[in-house]
Amino acid sequence: MTDQSVSQGSLASARVALLAPVARRAEAVVLPIAALLAGFLVFSLFLLIQGKSPTDFFYLVYRAGFGTAFSWQNTLSRTAPLLFAALCVALPARLGLVVIGGEGAIVLGGVATGALGAAMLGSSGIVALPLMALAGAVVGAAWIGAVGAMRYFRGVNETIASLLMAYIAISIMNHLVEGPLRDPSNPNKPSTLSLTDELRIGDIPGWDVHWGLAAGLICCVLTWVLIERTTWGFAARITGGNIRAAQVQGLPVGWLILGFTALGGAFAGLAGFFEVTAVHGSANSSLAAGFGYTGILIAFLARHNALAIIPVAILLAGFEASSGLIQRRMDLPDATMLVLQGFVFIAILLSDTFYGRFKAFAPERWSTSP
Amino acid sequence: MNELGLWAIPIAVLGGAIRVSTPFLFVSLGEVLTERSGRINLGLEGTLVIGAMVGYAVAYLSGSPWLGVLAAAAAGSAFGLIHGLICSLPRVNDIAIGIAMMILGTGLAFYFGKPFVQPVAPDLPSIPLGWWSSIPQVEAALNVNVLFLIGAAAAFALWWMFKTTRIGLVIRVVGDSTDAARAMGLRPAVVRTLATMAGGAFAGVGGAYLSLFYPGSWNEGISSGQGLMAVALVIFARWNPVACFGAALLFGGAGALGPSLQSVGISQGYHLFFTAPYVLTLGVLIATSSTTRAMTGAPGELSITK
Numbered sequence: 001m002t003d004q005s006v007s008q009g010s011l012a013s014a015r016v017a018l019l020a021p022v023a024r025r026a027e028a029v030v031l032p033i034a035a036l037l038a039g040f041l042v043f044s045l046f047l048l049i050q051g052k053s054p055t056d057f058f059y060l061v062y063r064a065g066f067g068t069a070f071s072w073q074n075t076l077s078r079t080a081p082l083l084f085a086a087l088c089v090a091l092p093a094r095l096g097l098v099v100i101g102g103e104g105a106i107v108l109g110g111v112a113t114g115a116l117g118a119a120m121l122g123s124s125g126i127v128a129l130p131l132m133a134l135a136g137a138v139v140g141a142a143w144i145g146a147v148g149a150m151r152y153f154r155g156v157n158e159t160i161a162s163l164l165m166a167y168i169a170i171s172i173m174n175h176l177v178e179g180p181l182r183d184p185s186n187p188n189k190p191s192t193l194s195l196t197d198e199l200r201i202g203d204i205p206g207w208d209v210h211w212g213l214a215a216g217l218i219c220c221v222l223t224w225v226l227i228e229r230t231t232w233g234f235a236a237r238i239t240g241g242n243i244r245a246a247q248v249q250g251l252p253v254g255w256l257i258l259g260f261t262a263l264g265g266a267f268a269g270l271a272g273f274f275e276v277t278a279v280h281g282s283a284n285s286s287l288a289a290g291f292g293y294t295g296i297l298i299a300f301l302a303r304h305n306a307l308a309i310i311p312v313a314i315l316l317a318g319f320e321a322s323s324g325l326i327q328r329r330m331d332l333p334d335a336t337m338l339v340l341q342g343f344v345f346i347a348i349l350l351s352d353t354f355y356g357r358f359k360a361f362a363p364e365r366w367s368t369s370p
Numbered sequence: 371m372n373e374l375g376l377w378a379i380p381i382a383v384l385g386g387a388i389r390v391s392t393p394f395l396f397v398s399l400g401e402v403l404t405e406r407s408g409r410i411n412l413g414l415e416g417t418l419v420i421g422a423m424v425g426y427a428v429a430y431l432s433g434s435p436w437l438g439v440l441a442a443a444a445a446g447s448a449f450g451l452i453h454g455l456i457c458s459l460p461r462v463n464d465i466a467i468g469i470a471m472m473i474l475g476t477g478l479a480f481y482f483g484k485p486f487v488q489p490v491a492p493d494l495p496s497i498p499l500g501w502w503s504s505i506p507q508v509e510a511a512l513n514v515n516v517l518f519l520i521g522a523a524a525a526f527a528l529w530w531m532f533k534t535t536r537i538g539l540v541i542r543v544v545g546d547s548t549d550a551a552r553a554m555g556l557r558p559a560v561v562r563t564l565a566t567m568a569g570g571a572f573a574g575v576g577g578a579y580l581s582l583f584y585p586g587s588w589n590e591g592i593s594s595g596q597g598l599m600a601v602a603l604v605i606f607a608r609w610n611p612v613a614c615f616g617a618a619l620l621f622g623g624a625g626a627l628g629p630s631l632q633s634v635g636i637s638q639g640y641h642l643f644f645t646a647p648y649v650l651t652l653g654v655l656i657a658t659s660s661t662t663r664a665m666t667g668a669p670g671e672l673s674i675t676k
Binding site for chain 1: 642656
């Protein structure tokens with residue numbers, strides 16, 4: 001009798017030991033997916049009220065975003081800037097900072113790229129392209145790094161400051177593109193001088209997707225390694241958990257804030273670099289396409305985990321890729337995707353309240369069950 | 371215009387300050403109400419846009435601009451209610467919810483507002499306070515909208531409410547200490563939700579002013595961060611409604627600088643002049659924030675100053 005209960009107990013504890021780590025990790029996967037589905041559900045109701053079919057909507061998203069090889073390439077081309085934009089939100093977020101002005105760094109990174117490219121039109125791509133990428137990254141880093149500096153040295157709220165700076169950045173771009181940097185021979189859209197093929201980034205061989213995607217994926221992996229596997233990342237996670245404790249421990253909180261915001265800004269600047277060199281061929285107002293704002297939602301959905309950003313960015317890129325088809329087929333306005341993003345965003349933030357509420361995800365509470 | 375020469379610029383800035391400041395004033399008064407109860411609603415930028423759309427649509431369909439203003443206030447308080455209820459749940463971040471409401475608000479406004487971009491809705495009436503002057507620019511500058519006067523009166527009314535009334539005291543206690551409020555038998559979550567609702571109504575009216583008076587039409591570029599700047603302005607005004615009135619005029623003047631220069635024919639670098647209110651806001655934030663001391667006048671429970 002006693003033998004049996006002991007063996008049963010050890011069997012149960014072995015099962016617990018096996019399942020406990022899975023259960024602990026599952027919470028961070030299951031809850032965001034549930035929130036995403038809840039957001040889709042609310043959006044479906046929103047469509048139903050207006051007599052539109054949610055099944056049509058999601059089928060069209062599937063077809064235009066993920067259904068064929070062509071649609072996959074379209075989706076993946078749009079993924080690149082979203083990866084960078086999401087990293088610009090996720091990096092500061094690990095320190096507890098809500099930086100939402102990545103759009104400004106994308107725009108100015110693109111302008112810096114376009115301006116330097118216009119100045120180096122004759123030179124070879126091997127020399128000019130790395131310099132242009134550097135210019136985009138440095139300008140982006142300075143722009144978002146300034147937000148970090150204002151936060152650290154003056155205690156300025158980083159959310160408000162970064163969004164204000166995004167508006168300023170777009171005005172500066174308009175000024176430069178319509179004024180000093182304008183290509184006088186281009187009668188259409190005010191733009192910087194068109195880049196020659198030598199100064200443009202091409203497609204990944206065999207694909208209709210530019211190299212920005214590969215660069216974005218590499219940056220996501222490197223960021224994950226930085227945050228999860230290095231002492232700097234460890235220090236950052238402690239700072240994000242409790243800034244006072246981090247200061248008491250003697251962690252370089254100031255350098256972490258400056259470094260993480262600047263790195264995030266550098267990534268956003270690279271998004272601008274790839275938009276100019278791989279997509280538009282010159283810097284113009286198309287740079288302010290709202291990638292920075294979609295990046296906010298992606299980072300929150302990914303819970304600021306750099307690896308999780310990859311699938312989430314691909315998903316949202318697929319939605320954006322299908323936007324045109326949905327507008328035409330279902331006679332919906334172009335703001336439809338913005339409404340969907342709003343519902344999903346609210347659902348994902350609402351899900352914060354459910355962490356730690358479910359026994360299934362908390363192994364230490366399993367044994368107390370009768 | 372020529373006879374006035376460069377004097378046209380300060381006159382246009384003054385008139386612009388009165389005209390441009392009204393949405394700043396309403397949004398910042400709404401935000402003061404919300405923040406005094408201990409919560410921050412960054413979503414007022416979205417509320418401003420939804421107020422502009424609803425106000426314009428209702429004014430167009432009903433023919434009455436005042437009905438539009440009422441509908442905008444109702445839409446704004448509905449958004450405030452959503453924000454307030456969600457933030458009442460434990461562990462939900464009020465700043466992030468504000469960002470989400472900003473996206474949802476602009477999304478819904480653009481979604482439902484598309485059919486109203488073309489039609490022309492009736493304008494809100496204004497009072498010609500410049501009748502004594504024979505200079506058309508001065509007359510135009512002093513053509514003051516009724517909502518501006520209502521907003522000014524509301525600023526003083528709110529100040530009086532916080533200072534002397536029971537409601538004002540309840541909001542202040544809830545904003546300064548959740549524990550003290552509970553000890554007094556108040557329900558902080560309910561008070562904060564109601565304060566966010568009322569704040570949303572103010573922001574909705576500010577939006578109706580944008581679409582029904584100045585600039586006086588509905589389009590997707592109707593607000594470019596006014597709602598957000600108004601939130602920053604509240605910090606500058608130290609959560610005092612009367613100071614908000616002054617700050618709104620100052621920001622309105624900065625916002626009017628670009629268009630004023632354009633009106634006298636200075637178009638060189640006008641994009642840079644349009645950044646004046648943003649740069650001013652940023653400068654004010656840098657000058658008034660501090661890492662070491664708590665801000666005077668800040669509600670104790672406010673997440674951005676804690």
